Amino acid sequence: MSAARPVGLARGDATPAGAAGLAVLAAGLWWLAGPVGLLAAAAVGALWVAVPAVYAVGAGHVLLAAVTAAGTPLPALLPAEAGLLWLLLATGLDLPGSPAVLAGGLGAAAVGVGLVAWLAPSGVAWAAVVVLALFVGVPLGGLGLDRLVERIEGGADG
Amino acid sequence: MQVTERYWAAVGTAVALAGLAVLADRAVLLWGTAAVGGWLLARQVAVRRSAAATADALTTTLLPDRVRVRADAPVAVTLVARLDEPAGHPVAVEAPAPVGATGDDGATATIAPGEREASATYECAFPFSGRHALPRPTVEVTDAGGWFRTTEAAGVTAEVVVDPRRPRAVHVGRGGDAVAATYGDHRAGRSGAGTVPAEVRRYVPGDDVRHIDWAATARLDEVYVREYEAETDRTTAIVVDAGPHMAVGPPGETKLDFAAHVALTLLEVAADHRDPVGLYTVGGDGELRWDRPAATRAQYAAVRDRLRALETGGRRAGTDQVRRRRGAGQRAALLADGSPFAPALRPLLGPPRERRARFRDDPLVETARVPLRELGGTVWTAIVADDTDRAAVADAVRAARRGNDRVTAFLLPDVLFEPGGLADVEAAYEAYRDFETFRRGLDRMEGVTALEVGPADRIEAVLGARRRGVSGT
Numbered sequence: 001m002s003a004a005r006p007v008g009l010a011r012g013d014a015t016p017a018g019a020a021g022l023a024v025l026a027a028g029l030w031w032l033a034g035p036v037g038l039l040a041a042a043a044v045g046a047l048w049v050a051v052p053a054v055y056a057v058g059a060g061h062v063l064l065a066a067v068t069a070a071g072t073p074l075p076a077l078l079p080a081e082a083g084l085l086w087l088l089l090a091t092g093l094d095l096p097g098s099p100a101v102l103a104g105g106l107g108a109a110a111v112g113v114g115l116v117a118w119l120a121p122s123g124v125a126w127a128a129v130v131v132l133a134l135f136v137g138v139p140l141g142g143l144g145l146d147r148l149v150e151r152i153e154g155g156a157d158g
Numbered sequence: 159m160q161v162t163e164r165y166w167a168a169v170g171t172a173v174a175l176a177g178l179a180v181l182a183d184r185a186v187l188l189w190g191t192a193a194v195g196g197w198l199l200a201r202q203v204a205v206r207r208s209a210a211a212t213a214d215a216l217t218t219t220l221l222p223d224r225v226r227v228r229a230d231a232p233v234a235v236t237l238v239a240r241l242d243e244p245a246g247h248p249v250a251v252e253a254p255a256p257v258g259a260t261g262d263d264g265a266t267a268t269i270a271p272g273e274r275e276a277s278a279t280y281e282c283a284f285p286f287s288g289r290h291a292l293p294r295p296t297v298e299v300t301d302a303g304g305w306f307r308t309t310e311a312a313g314v315t316a317e318v319v320v321d322p323r324r325p326r327a328v329h330v331g332r333g334g335d336a337v338a339a340t341y342g343d344h345r346a347g348r349s350g351a352g353t354v355p356a357e358v359r360r361y362v363p364g365d366d367v368r369h370i371d372w373a374a375t376a377r378l379d380e381v382y383v384r385e386y387e388a389e390t391d392r393t394t395a396i397v398v399d400a401g402p403h404m405a406v407g408p409p410g411e412t413k414l415d416f417a418a419h420v421a422l423t424l425l426e427v428a429a430d431h432r433d434p435v436g437l438y439t440v441g442g443d444g445e446l447r448w449d450r451p452a453a454t455r456a457q458y459a460a461v462r463d464r465l466r467a468l469e470t471g472g473r474r475a476g477t478d479q480v481r482r483r484r485g486a487g488q489r490a491a492l493l494a495d496g497s498p499f500a501p502a503l504r505p506l507l508g509p510p511r512e513r514r515a516r517f518r519d520d521p522l523v524e525t526a527r528v529p530l531r532e533l534g535g536t537v538w539t540a541i542v543a544d545d546t547d548r549a550a551v552a553d554a555v556r557a558a559r560r561g562n563d564r565v566t567a568f569l570l571p572d573v574l575f576e577p578g579g580l581a582d583v584e585a586a587y588e589a590y591r592d593f594e595t596f597r598r599g600l601d602r603m604e605g606v607t608a609l610e611v612g613p614a615d616r617i618e619a620v621l622g623a624r625r626r627g628v629s630g631t
Contacts, residue, residue, distance in 0.1 A: 052164065052303060054194055058171040061190030065182065077186050084190075088197050091303065104200045112192025120185035128176040131188045135195025136172050139202055146159045146206065 014049045021086025022048065025060065028080030033067040037080075040067050044084075053091045060084045074117045085109045108135070159206060159308040168198055168305070202306060209299040209308040215242040218251055218295040218313030226319045229287050232261070233318055236279045237295055239267045244274050251312060253295040255282045287322040287466050291315050322466055323410035325419055327614035330568070332601070333594055334621045337609060357385045392536045393451050394428040394435045396421050396461075397526050397554070399543035400468055402442040407575040416611055417542040418468045420568050424540050425465065429458045437461045438528060439468065444521035448528055522547075526554035537563045542611075544570040548596050559605050567600055567608040569593070574612040574620070583623040590620050 022045050029037030040063040047056035064080055089105045112135060119127035172194040179187035216239060223234040239251040248271055254264035265278035284290050294315045300307045331337045358374050361381035374382040398421050404414040421437070428435045435458065436451030449460065526541060539558040543551050551567065558565045573589035580586050593610070600608035610617075 052168075054168045054197060055171060057193055058175055058190050061175060061187050061193070062178065065178075065184040065186050068186070070184065072186075074185065077189075081186075081189055085193055088193055091197075101200055101204045104203065105197060108196030108200060109193060112196055113189060116185050116188045116192060120188075124183050124185050124188070125180050127185060127188055128180050128191070131191050131195075132173065132176050135192045135199070136169060139195060139199040140169070142199070142202065143159065143161065 015090055018048065018053065018087050018090035021083050021090055023083070024086055025080055025083025028077075028083050029064070029067065032064075032072070032076065032080060036067050040064070044087075048087060053087050057084045057088045060087070074120065078113070081113065159202070159209075159306055161306055162304055164303070165198065165305045168194055172198075198305070201301065201303075205299070205301045205306045205308065208301075209297075209310055212245065212249060212299055213297055213310035213312050215245075216240070216249065216251065216297055216312050217242075218253075218297075220253060220292050220295065220313065220316040222292065222316060222318050225317070226321065227284070228321050229323050230283050230285055232281050232283050234279055234281050235265070235292060235316075236277055237265050237267050238275070238277045239269055239295070239297075239312075240275045241269055242274075244272045245269065247271055249297060249299075251276075251295050251297045253278070253280070254293050255280055256284075256290050256292055256318075258286065259284050259290070284318065284320040287320045288463075290318045290320055292318065322418070323415070325411045325416050325613065328416060328419055328611065329614035329617050330420070330609055330611050332597070332609060334610075334617055358382050359385065392433055392538050393533055394424065394433050395438060395451065395533070395537055395539045395558075396424055396435065397438045397522075397539060397541045397543075397558070398440075398465075398468065399522050399541075400439045400441050403546045404544060404570075406572070406577075408577075411613060413544050413570045413572075413575050414468060416570055416613075417568070418465050420542050420611055421468075421540075422462065422465050425458065425461055435461055436533075437464055438525045439464070440521040440525045446521060446525050446528065448525070451533065520547075520550045520553065522550050523553045523557050526558040539563065539565045540568060541565065542568045542570075544572050544575075545593055545596060546572055552596075552600060555600055555603065555606055555608075559603070563605065565603075565606045567597075567606065568611045569597055569600075569608060570611050574616045580616060580619055583620065586620050587624045590617075 022041070025044060026038060026041035029041045031037070033040070040060075043063060044056055044060040047059050061084065064077065064084070068077065085105075089102055089109075112131065115134070116127055116131060119130055172191045175187045175190040175194070179185060179191070218240075219238045221236045221238065223236070224231075227233055235253070235255075237251065237253040239249070241249065249269045250266055251269075252264060252266045255262055259282035261282035262280035265280035267276040267278040269276040292315055294311045295313045296309050297312045298307065298309045329336060358371050359382065361370065361383050365383045369383045369385070371382045371384040374384075398417055400414060400417075404417060405412050407413055407415070425435055425437075432453050434451040434453040436449060438446065438448040440446055447464075449457075451457070522541075522543060526539065537560070541551070541554055541558060543554070545551065551569070555565055555567050571590060571593040573586050573593060597608045597610055600606055
């Protein structure tokens, strides 16, 4: 981590470790959609180089949904999904204690994949609500709690 | 912890994927939501832990080059940041300048990757006297992706004590002659075994030749003798006129600046002897302010702080002891001689008397009376005032005398402080002579010592020009 504030356009998170994930994604998409899948993987790769990985992974999921048929069973999408997750987790290697970060990320990913697979038959809308609550609501709630603690501690110092 | 715009963009991405999943009825897009959200959470936890670890491993120190300075004097503050072990990333520590200080805004010390220490210095000045705390340094940590930013306080604060600007050359004496005397040991009105030197003065016929101070005689080319007095415990009451007329003079060298300087010196001498000290100040609108004398460190510090903050103008009267009461019986009790409220209330509620009326009208005289009303034992009253209202000063000196008590008047001649007052040296000399006549009149009073206080260069200018004029004729 650095102490400098980020300025300007977001930079890409391309790293050699992430390149392996891109390869897995390409293999998965080729298996699912052939040359079209490969093109989709190339697009994700280009984004991965130009912008932070999180946006590339988001776009990757959209492309994954686009190049596959609506009725494709979720387990069949797992290899491509693994590649996308690999791209994302590889960006945590710059953090101190990165093994813990990776383990936490893998754990969250496993929960997310399993939860969606379990809830999807009941309806995508319900699944969306649950996933949003867990994977967006919880981080935001933690952020608010963190700020509250900082204010309390800052007031005690003053 | 603060988040950046990129964080919100990522949250927006996750929410957009969820919306798209619902619209397109494709559950695979929810994997994207879970992946982005989970990644943000994992990174948030990791950054928080890393920032806390960095702050724990960091030692910061603020080192002002001086911990005690005069107002507006520059102070260089050095920030030193030190890590227990070198970090793999730069660590920036910021030390902001204190609020109200002029000069630099602060300094930032950045420890480069692989290094353990860095330092930076900023310069500032404090326009106001008092105790100024330097803000605690902070270390700001941002993760490489620019998603989170957290600021942790690091190190401890430091303090700079700022004294008000002081006069440069203070003359205390009689008729232009500096007084070679100590004002710490105090008279008991008697001599005897175990006595200590109290004052060095010119030899007059009849003095014991055994008391000649040969060091002072050799230094001053005149015969001086040293008086010895028995030690006593004595309360020191410092009365300072802080009215608007005391604000005359150049910045930092007004009459009030000189008065505060004299009073601070008297305080330090009394503190050295562990004498009880009380400060009595009177402002421009006649408001009195005083506290009960004590010989404690807290009292010395409180008086010191009040003298540093001395300003002209009105002040709250020391009326904490006064309470409103109703009824004639209570009124009589308040005005009775033994009542502690009588001095403050009699001018307002008591029957008018000729001398009292005059004192009532003059806050300086009333102030001089307050300590003697309240205190027992021997009291040494030091009155620090100018000669703007000579009658009031004389009355205040008379009011402060009592029995064995002594009074010392430190008088600031108005002629030495008026802007342009020395433009006409002849007129200035005549005005000074007039002041000197007044001072000698007070000095001749039983139990009273009257001294002049003023800028040494201006007294020399007045008297020196006169001497040159006389020698030239």
